[in-house]
Amino acid sequence: MATLxxxxxxICREMDGKVFxxxxxxxxxxxxxxxxxxxxxxxxxxxxxxxxxxxxxARDPDTGKTCYVPVDMKYQEWKEKFVDERNKSNAVQVPQIxxxxxxKVNEEFSQxxxxxxxxxxxxxxxxxxxxxxxxLNEGMNGPFVYNPELDVIQYxxxxxxxxxxxxxxxxxxxxxxxxxxxxxxxxxNKKFLQAIEETRKKxxxxxxxxxxxxxxxxxxDTDIALADIFSSLSNGELNSILCGGHSPGYWLEDRTYVCxxxxxxxxxxxxxxxxxxxxxxxxxxxxxRAYREVTG
Ligand SMILES: [Zn+2]
Numbered sequence: 001m002a003t004l005x006x007x008x009x010x011i012c013r014e015m016d017g018k019v020f021x022x023x024x025x026x027x028x029x030x031x032x033x034x035x036x037x038x039x040x041x042x043x044x045x046x047x048x049x050x051x052x053x054x055x056x057x058a059r060d061p062d063t064g065k066t067c068y069v070p071v072d073m074k075y076q077e078w079k080e081k082f083v084d085e086r087n088k089s090n091a092v093q094v095p096q097i098x099x100x101x102x103x104k105v106n107e108e109f110s111q112x113x114x115x116x117x118x119x120x121x122x123x124x125x126x127x128x129x130x131x132x133x134x135x136l137n138e139g140m141n142g143p144f145v146y147n148p149e150l151d152v153i154q155y156x157x158x159x160x161x162x163x164x165x166x167x168x169x170x171x172x173x174x175x176x177x178x179x180x181x182x183x184x185x186x187x188x189n190k191k192f193l194q195a196i197e198e199t200r201k202k203x204x205x206x207x208x209x210x211x212x213x214x215x216x217x218x219x220x221d222t223d224i225a226l227a228d229i230f231s232s233l234s235n236g237e238l239n240s241i242l243c244g245g246h247s248p249g250y251w252l253e254d255r256t257y258v259c260x261x262x263x264x265x266x267x268x269x270x271x272x273x274x275x276x277x278x279x280x281x282x283x284x285x286x287x288x289r290a291y292r293e294v295t296g
Contacts, residue, residue, distance in 0.1 A: 002075050003039040005059035006131050007182050012040045017074035037148065037181045059131065102134050102155055109171045112272070121176075121295040122271045124183075128175050144170040146177040153178070169225060169268045176267040180260055184294050187259035195290035196233065196258060202283055203233045211241040219275070225265040226276040229284070232258045232265075266291050 002008050002016035011034045020030045027033065032040040057066050058078055097103040106129070113126050135147075137154040143162035144155050153174045156162065186192050203210065210230055213220040220226050224244045231238065231245025235252060239245045251258055266287065269277050280288035 001041055001043045003059070006079075006127060007179075008075060009035060009038075009183060011035060012038065013075045013079075015040060016076075035185070039151075097134050099134070099136060101157060102136075105167045106134065106171065109168050112168050116271055116273065119270070119295075121179075121267055124179060124295075125172065125175055125267075125271060128179055129171070132175060132178060144174050146174040146181075148178075148181050151178070166224070168272055172268040172271050173225070173264045176264040177260060179267075180263055184263070186263040186291075186294055187256040189259075189290070189294050192259060192263070192287075192290040192294055195286040196262065198286050199284060200233045203230055203238070206283055207238060207241070210238065214242050223274060223276050225268050225274060226279065229262050229265050229287075232261050262287065263291065263294070267295075 002012040008016075012032075015032075015034060018030075024030045031042060032038045034040060058073075059066060097106055110126075110129055113122060113129060116122050133152045135150065135152040135154050136156070137145075138156055138158055140154060140156050141159060142156070143159040143165050144153065146153050153171075180186050212218050214223075214227060215221065220243075222243055227242035227244045228246060230242055232251055235258075236245065236248030236250070239248070246257075246261065266280075266284075268274070270280070270291075
């Protein structure tokens, strides 16, 4: 039984509703997980007289909220009935966000996305932006975070740096984390990992130039996204010459963080057309090539 929403992976769409006998049980082939962060689960099959009884949960594409559809409705039928039909008659759907402040911020971001150059990743981001839920969490330290367990973007207006955030960038960044976890899987992509290792040395070799970029009046002096990329490539060692970045402890805690943050930072720079995109053809050349392969 796959999750019914618009970002369900191809393999899970395909496997949804299939019935297997117990001797065929094999994780990864007849049994989830079919991929990293797989949301598909198994349910018992009772045969025809029972299978049509009851309802199953699905994501309403209009509101982004959970709704219930007949239990024997498979992914393709759900998509045809609830997504394709409505897309024919309606323009873009934005999830209803109750909080006034975040709704405005999200509407602005949606405008920016629609005005951005159409690329595979910006097109996908438009789709994800329509179906991703926002949730207030006043208990967390950071202003924004994508929470993969709850599959929501959490925000905290009372967090220290909330007001100084570039709201378009944080939304692009956190949405990319969701896209990465559900679809791209940057952290297992051999070319992306290899490009990270190749670029590390280049960053140290160019540390004088980088220091100049981030010094006051330098050409990227407030570019948090680019700073975070150099921070991750140096495991935080260059943080003192940058305008921001995660701590060394964070980078060393889990290797996948390096990949996922670089990937999300690059997507933000790319989709929002930051000036630092020029470095995609300079010091970040190999990384950009790998990123382009991951995003299609
Ligand atoms: Zn992040």
